Amino acid sequence: MTEQAETGRARRRPIVRPVMLALLLLAMTMPVYLLVVNSFKSQDDILGNPFSLPLGDLTLDHLADAVNSPQYNVIRSYGFTLFLVVVVDVLCILLAGPAAYAIARSTSRRAQSLLLYFLAGTFIPGAALVIPVIYVLRSVGLANTVAGLVAHDVASTLPVSIFLFVGFIRTIPASIDQAAMIDGAGRLRTFWTIIFPLMRPAVVTVLILNSIGIWNDFVSPQILLSPGSGRYTVTTAIYAGISQYSTDLTKVFPNLLLAVAPVVIFFVYMQRHIISGLTVGAVKG
Structure with a gap:
């Protein structure tokens, strides 16, 4: 009886997995499908049959109108959003890299407590910090400014970046640092000239995750930059x-x-760089 039950379970497993994968694929692709096909339809077609393909009435006029719209132009907001992505990524790397190196190479409890402090920042919802951030920015004179938004975005990306960097740096042998010190290099020079080039998988992963997060962020630019500032990111322009x-x-x-x-x-x-960057530490160790 037991052997028959195990045989039945073994037969059901190959069926359950493809069905679950198919349902997951359908749930993830259906919103994208609706978004794409309805971007080329008229109002009546969208309301009447949103799932149909616009084979006969395909038109690019609506997409062209969106590109050339004088108000809340999404294409125009690409530039400002890309500016935010580049500035925040550069500042994040400049700050998170040395901090992670100091934590990874230290064995003191203070360094480990500092890592836990940064790690705790990943568990705090971003929306819960918006009001305190507004008061802080007002007190330093950066409220409703691009500099204030950049400072907030950099601070919000540091915890995950430092955590990933620390995990990767710990897989790099400390003997490399000792050899550099014998040659006369200081700790900062050792990091930027020797350790940092070896961190390429982790750096690329951090840049990708931060870039996608900043591009998709809506709450921060919507609240920290009022409409009167005239600055719109992609998400706030859409809204x-x-x-x-x-x-x-x-x-x-x-x-x-x-x-x-x-x-x-x-x-x-x-995506392949994200996967390799997140798993390379586990493979190397």
């Missing part, structure tokens, strides 16, 4: 446009497609 044209789906779907397309393409192209 401003949709709030005005919420009933006109021929403007909603094309704008959403323009906002999502770059980050989806970027993630698909760079």
